[in-house]
Structure formats: C-alpha cells, structure tokens
Amino acid sequence: MTTAYVICRLEDIPSRQARGFLLARRGGAGEEIPWPVFIVRWGRHVFAYENKCPHQGTRLDWEKDQFMDGAGERLICGKHGALFELDTGRCIVGPCAGAALISIPVSVEDADICFLGVDLMEPGED
Template sequence: MDTDLVYAICQLNDIPSQRAVGLQLVRVGQDGAEIAWPIVIVRWGRQVFGYENRCPHHGVNLDWERNQFLDPNGIRLMCGKHGAQFELGTGRCMDGPCKGESLTPVPLVVLDGDICVVGVQLAEDAEDEEFDAPATCDEEA
C-alpha cells in the first residue's frame, strides 16, 4: 500500500455520528484500468471505518435501500439480502450465512476534518466528482 496516496472524499461532518453512507468511487487497477469501487463509510464519533460495499456471502451490495447499512439497533452493518451482521470496527461477520468471514476494509484517515482514502489510487475524475458531491453524505442515512 502506497501511503503517499491520500484522497479526500468527504468531510467528517457530512456523515452524522452513528450513521453509515455509501459512496461510488473509481480506483485505478494495477494495469491502469479504472474499476468501479462502491464503499461504505461508518462514522462513530471521531472514528471512521470503511469497507467495500460487498457482502462476502454472494458479493451483493450491503444496503437494501440507499444508505441503509445498519441493523435495526444501529450497532452493526447488515447485509440487506441475507441479514448477515458485521462488527463496525472490524468488518467481521458475527451472524448470518458468512459467519466468520469479513468485509474488505478500505483504509481511511481523518485529516483536517476530511475523510481520506489512503494507499489506493483513485481515478482523478472520480476523486474530483466525489469530493464535489458529498450530497450523498449530507442526505439522511
């Protein structure tokens, strides 16, 4: 992972605490090809956790409706298709058909109030588009 690569994708305050939002990014593969990269970001106070928006059970998106990622208690990520539940801080499946498996983490840091992806090359156009479009973060999650 190249930790010199840092892309601001959203402001911390764009995501309410104890909420999760999905973003559609585009990363650059090792061959230079652009790859769609849907992610989910969970904010818990000043902490953020990021995962690819893909359940390890069948590879489906976690959200059953737009930006609906958390279980009814709001304490775990939940797959809308099969009900698998994942720990917020580790991405590990605690209940459901993929128990013991984990979500794929997305390396995030908070710098100067911005949530940033670290070590992953994003397509420049997508990065600019996402940073200008945190309306996905502003909407009720």
C-alpha cells in the first residue's frame, strides 16, 4: 500500500497559482532532510515539484509563493526568468532548457492534496 501524506486542502491554493512548503524527508540513517517543494493548481489538476532549479539547485520563488509567470501559464525562475511547463516541469526557455524539475507523485483525495510514496517526517520527529 502506498503511503499518502495530506499536504493541504485543494482550496488552499487558488487555481492557476502555486504554493511552497518546507517539508522534511527521512534520510537513510533516519535523519531529517529539509525538502522544499511546491504545488501548482490548475482547476482540479495539481502538480508538485521539488523547489529546486535543475541548473543551479536554487529555489524558483524569488518572493514567497511566486512561481507563476505573468500570464499564469508557466512556472518561472524568479532569478533568471527561465520558464517551465506546468504539467511536466520541463524547462522550455532559459539556462536549463530541456532539463526538468523533479516531480512528486500527487493526488487529490476528498479535496485533500496528498503526496504519494514519500517518507516524510513530522517537525521534531526523531
């Protein structure tokens, strides 16, 4: 059975917007590894990615939760203006063109947005 973690409610993210979260994953020795991620919503569809540009490894949001371009149609790196497809995370313009963000399996269950198959730690959990 695949573990599902509820991250937030669908209505917490307006359509055509994205929201970042700082989660924590469990490392191989049980240690806590900070895991910045973001979720983008398009109507009933949601996509989730690690908040880590493929070319420099930095976060995309230059201001908190600012992941979308001006038209609200693509993801954007606030530092370099690189553009990424919403549904694939593939960079179509910018220094990492052709590379892709790391996607996270996500589903919507009873209006809860859930991550699937990841081993998350609760804050302060040992």
